[in-house]
Amino acid sequence: MIEKITYLQFNKSYCCAILALLLAFPIMAQEKPELKIGGALRFNYNLSSWKEGQKKRGGDFGYDMFRVNAEAAYQGIFLNAEYRLYSEGFGGGFLKQGWLGYNFDELNQIHIGLTQVPFGIQQYNSHNWFFNLTYYVGLEDDHDMGVKYIHTGEKFEYQLAFFKNAEELRFGNNTETSPNRYSYDITGRNKEVNQFNGKFIYNFEKESASNLGVSLEYGGLYNLDTKEIGNHTAFAVHYELTKGKWNVKTQFITASHNPENAVEEPNEVVTMAAYGAPYEVASNFNLYSLAISRNVPVEWGPITNLQLYNDFGFMEKKALGFTDSYMNVTGVLVSAGGVYTYIDYAAGYNHSWLGGNFVDDFAKGNPDAKWEARFNINIGYYF
DSSP states (O other): OOOOOOHHHHHHHHHHHHHHHHHHSOOOOOSSOEEEEEEEEEEEEEEETTOHHHHHHTOEEEEEEEEEEEEEEETTEEEEEEEEEEOGGGTOEEEEEEEEEEESSSSEEEEEEEEEOOOSSSSOSOSSTTOOGGGGGTOSSOEEEEEEEEEEOSSEEEEEEEEEEEOOSSOOSSOOOOSOOSSOEEOTTEEEEEEEEEEEEEEOOTTSEEEEEEEEEEEEEEETTTOOEEEEEEEEEEEEEEETTEEEEEEEEEEEEEOOOOTTSOSSEEEEEETTEEEEEESEEEEEEEEEEEEEEEEETTEEEEEEEEEEEEEEEOSTTOOOEEEEEEEEEEEETTEEEEEEEEEEESOTTTTSOSSSTBTTOOTTOOOEEEEEEEEEEEO
């Protein structure tokens, strides 16, 4: 049995450990501060099979997102931040990532702040604009508040991290986690706390760039009603291959959420949210994904490359009576200087963002659901 530690003791120990790490860093000589500013502006067209009015209009075209990226370095400490501004209906403005870092040497570094959770294939387990099914359950391109150690050897890589919580925006004693965020986190009456992650990769050599990895995740779920702490766990095995113009990403994940809910609240589902909108997700599931792409260099005016891809995901829910979820995206990324255009045909079955009722597609689902699809074009200028 693991001995319980009070929050006061834990927080003091955590803060002291970080302070000791920072004080232990030797200050590297750097006379002038460095600053790099970038960003992106994106627009989006979509035509959805389940929206009759939109089909009669021939689809909709509008603003997607504006973002600002900042990278800075001074006296050995570096910063990386990205702020995104979406429309009000998608959560408005929020920080995607923002962390301070330090390089111990060429192979080892540390990040502190809102940093990417080391789990599964990174940076993305997909090629398309929609990401893969892993993103919609908080297991692709997730970012939380904590500290992460990174080692990048030639053969072996590993990342070890501790996250105090997901990004916190409200700071009340018993306030629910805000749904206005980039990556999916537990919200509603539970809050993510004290999460540990470990990711280990072996790099193969010779003719192709490929790696085999495993990822582990364990953390607490603090319930606002019972004041008790449950837990959540995830394990992944992943393989990525890049050979010539081809790229293959394949991954298996098993995940479990065990909240200490009030008696009247079911434990078979948890609430997750991003972009200002919460929905239910099955507490226990397996997730299988396979993503394949091929680059095709071209010389068509400003267009220099076409990346053709197909990304597939299958969510197997473990609760009795729940219907599984599927997602498949076929498309092409068109590269032309600083302009990147994703042309996607995204199909989903029991998928909240692809034709479902949104609330419980990733939880109980609907056995009578139909496959729905969305034709989508996202045009972005990145600078």
